[in-house]
Each structure stands twice: as structure tokens, then as C-alpha cells.
Amino acid sequence: MSGGEENLLKLVEADEPEENDYHLQEQVGFILRKAHQRHVAIFAAHIADLTPPQFAALAKLRDIGETSQNQLGSLIAMDAATVKGVIDRLKARGFVELSKHEVDKRRLLVNLTAEGRDAIERLIPVAREITEETLAPLSAKEAATFMRLLAKLA
Amino acid sequence: MSGGEENLLKLVEADEPEENDYHLQEQVGFILRKAHQRHVAIFAAHIADLTPPQFAALAKLRDIGETSQNQLGSLIAMDAATVKGVIDRLKARGFVELSKHEVDKRRLLVNLTAEGRDAIERLIPVAREITEETLAPLSAKEAATFMRLLAKLA
DNA sequence: TCAAATTCATTCGTATGCAAATGATATCAA
DNA sequence: TTGATATCATTTGCATACGAATGAATTTGA
Numbered sequence: 001m002s003g004g005e006e007n008l009l010k011l012v013e014a015d016e017p018e019e020n021d022y023h024l025q026e027q028v029g030f031i032l033r034k035a036h037q038r039h040v041a042i043f044a045a046h047i048a049d050l051t052p053p054q055f056a057a058l059a060k061l062r063d064i065g066e067t068s069q070n071q072l073g074s075l076i077a078m079d080a081a082t083v084k085g086v087i088d089r090l091k092a093r094g095f096v097e098l099s100k101h102e103v104d105k106r107r108l109l110v111n112l113t114a115e116g117r118d119a120i121e122r123l124i125p126v127a128r129e130i131t132e133e134t135l136a137p138l139s140a141k142e143a144a145t146f147m148r149l150l151a152k153l154a
Numbered sequence: 155m156s157g158g159e160e161n162l163l164k165l166v167e168a169d170e171p172e173e174n175d176y177h178l179q180e181q182v183g184f185i186l187r188k189a190h191q192r193h194v195a196i197f198a199a200h201i202a203d204l205t206p207p208q209f210a211a212l213a214k215l216r217d218i219g220e221t222s223q224n225q226l227g228s229l230i231a232m233d234a235a236t237v238k239g240v241i242d243r244l245k246a247r248g249f250v251e252l253s254k255h256e257v258d259k260r261r262l263l264v265n266l267t268a269e270g271r272d273a274i275e276r277l278i279p280v281a282r283e284i285t286e287e288t289l290a291p292l293s294a295k296e297a298a299t300f301m302r303l304l305a306k307l308a
Numbered sequence: 309t310c311a312a313a314t315t316c317a318t319t320c321g322t323a324t325g326c327a328a329a330t331g332a333t334a335t336c337a338a
Numbered sequence: 339t340t341g342a343t344a345t346c347a348t349t350t351g352c353a354t355a356c357g358a359a360t361g362a363a364t365t366t367g368a
Contacts, residue, residue, distance in 0.1 A: 022278045024213045024230070028288050028301060029193045029206055034231050034308035036190045037325085039183045044326090052183055053354065059178045070316055076178070077188050080317065082355050089353080106316040106363045124176045134182050137306045146303040147182060152291045153300070154188035191355085198356090207324065224346055234347065236325050243323080260333045260346040 039134045046130050047123060053078065053086050055127065058095060058112065058120040066111040068101065095119055193288045200284050201277060207232065207240050209281065212249060212266065212274040220265040222255065249273055 024030050043052050050058075056076040061067070064075070073083030087110055090096045095116030101107035112120070135143040178184050197206050204212075210230040215221070218229070227237030241264055244250045249270030255261035266274070289297040 022213060022216075022281070024210055024217070026301075027281065027285050028304070029197060029284065030210060030230075031301070031304050031308045032186070032190050032193055032288075033206065035304055036186050037231060038308060039186055040325090043183060051353065052187065056178055056184060059176060062176075063178070068316075076184075077191060078354085079356060081319080081357085084318070085354070104316085104364070108317065127176070127181065130183065131181050134186075134307065138303060142303055142306075145299060146307075147180075147185070149292060149296055149300040149303075150182070150185050150189055152296075153288065154185045154192060194355090205323065222346075232324085233326060235327085235349080236323095238348070239324070258334070258346085262347065 039130075042133050043130050046126050046133075050119075050123070053082075054090055054095075055120075055123065057083070057086050057090060057110075058116055059124070059127075061096065061110065061112045062117065062120045066109050068107040069098075069110055070107075072110055090116070193284075196287050197284050200280050200287075204273075204277065207236075208244055208249075209274075209277065211237070211240050211244060212270055213278070213281075215250065215264065215266045216271065216274045220263050222261040223252075223264055224261075226264055244270070 040052060043055075047055065053076070057072060060072060060076050067075075069083055069087055070080055072087075073080060076083070078086065087096060087098070091098060094113055096110050097113050099109045099111070101109055135146070138146055194206060197209075201209065207230070211226060214226060214230050221229075223237055223241055224234055226241075227234060230237075232240065241250060241252070245252060248267055250264050251267050253263045253265070255263055289300070292300055
């Protein structure tokens, strides 16, 4: 029972076998946040005049055509408050137009304008480059594995 | 040479072998954003009175002790403007205290208060649960692989 | 049928997150 | 030494992101 015993006891005290140290840098949430930050920076470097959420809205509208604002939001993972701001700004830019649903008067329909369609068609090839650059630190095989696992977490 | 030929030609027209369709749901940036959202939701469910960035600041201060605001920011991946807001709110909550650097008068030193230290010590076990729950959709082996690849992207 | 519950959208408040501009201080270099 | 640079912090402006509250319209169910 020589020196250092107290510290050792402290370590073993807890119910679970927890280490005394905690490394923020190794936590999935912290790294996830950094990886997302890096992606956004790559996106901004390629597409300066549109944010990732704005791009997502246009890309989804291209896929499915006219939809209600909330429906669009749920498809691109934005709550009602967030999607409203995104759509407002896209409307101000002339990329989407809004109209009222004839039958269900609660709904606000969103659709691409010709300009919005041109923009998204033009940007999709750039978006492919952004995806490529984001995944560049990984080999093709690693990238495939990563995408598979990431999808499970999302 | 029967019907559909024109569509086929259109597809092959481009320089690169690009598909005509673009699936937002398969883009790494979009999934990364969703995975991050899910993690933040899990975090909030476990720790209601602190955000992930606030937690990160406290955890890092616990690691390294007193530092300047900007230095802390770079360690937890926040720019100067962002870290200022986070520290301001932690100060208002009594979790950190600020002081001027004696030699370099530009620097603003940040340190944990006793209350801040208590809080972070108490929350670290909860943070381990948050990490665990975030990775729960993956097997242990998958989680290890994922963390290794994610770190390469961050 | 009609009251209760649900859905759609808006608004408000709070918290990141980053670019750009600014001011104060410190460091470097001629 | 001093003039040019660089660093630290702050502020402003803009854009997500989400909880909570609200109001309008629709759907449900007893």
C-alpha cells in the first residue's frame, strides 16, 4: 500500500469501467460536427451564391415537382420554421414561386421557376464534384463503406 | 433502332459518364447534415441545459485549463465570432470566468469556475451515453470503422 | 353533425456558424 | 527604432436550426 493508492481507488470507484479521461476529439458528435463544417466549406468554395440547404430545396423540387412547403421540408430534413426561411430567400432570388393549394387552403405550394430549374441543372454537375472532394480523403472502397455506415446513422 | 433511342443518346452526350438523375439522399453532404441533426437531438434529449458547443468548450477547458478565447475556439473548431457567443453565454451561466492576460493585453483568458467544473464532471458520463446512443445503429466493429473513416474526413 | 384532434404555416426567441470590417496590441524587419 | 504585418477580440449582417406559441383550415370520431 504505497503512494498513488488513493488515485487508483478513485479510478475504480465508479460502477462502470470508465476511464478518468475524456477526449472530446474522439467523440462522434464532435467529429461529425467538424466533418460537416468541412463539407460546408467545400460546398461554399464551389457554389458561392447558394447554401447547401437552398441547393437541397431546389434539387428536391427538381425531383418531385410542385409540393407544399412543409412536405418539401420533411423531404429535405428541415422543420417548418427553417424551411420557410429557405424558401423565402429562394423566392426573393426568383428561383421558386409560391401558390395556394386550390383544395386545401392551408397549404402553400412551392415550385421551381424557369430560372430555378436552369440553376439547379447547371449546379448538379458541380454538386457531384463537391461530393467527390468531400470524400477525397477516402479510397473508393472506404468511401463506399463510409456512406453505408453514415446512412445507418442518419 | 426503335423507340427510346433519343433518350439514350441524350444520356451519353456528356463528357463524363454522368447519370441523368441526381439523388440528394445519396449525397454525402446531405446525409452528413442529417446524421449531425440526429446527434444533436440525442444530445438535447440527454443534456437539456447545455448545447453541444457549450459542452465542448467546458470539456476542453477541463482538459487544458485556462486559455485565451481564440485558442479555445481553434481547439474546438469555432471561429472567433462563434466562440465569443458561446463563452458569453457560459459566463452568464457562471460556468466560466474571464480575465485579462497580464502580458499580452489583447488576450482574454477563459477558465472554468468551480460550478463549471462540477457541471462538466457530472456531464461527462452522460456524454459517454450520448456517444453510445448515437452509434447504436452500428455494431461495435462497424462503429470502429466508421469512427476511423469519419476522422479522416474531419 | 359537431366538437376534438390534427395539420399547415407563421412568428418569436435563442443559439450556432461564418464572412467581413474594425480597433487594439504585439511582432517583425529594414 | 519605426513602419509594415500579424494576431486577438469585437461587432455587424446574414443564414441555418429548432422549440414553443398561435391561428387558420381540415379531418376524425363519438
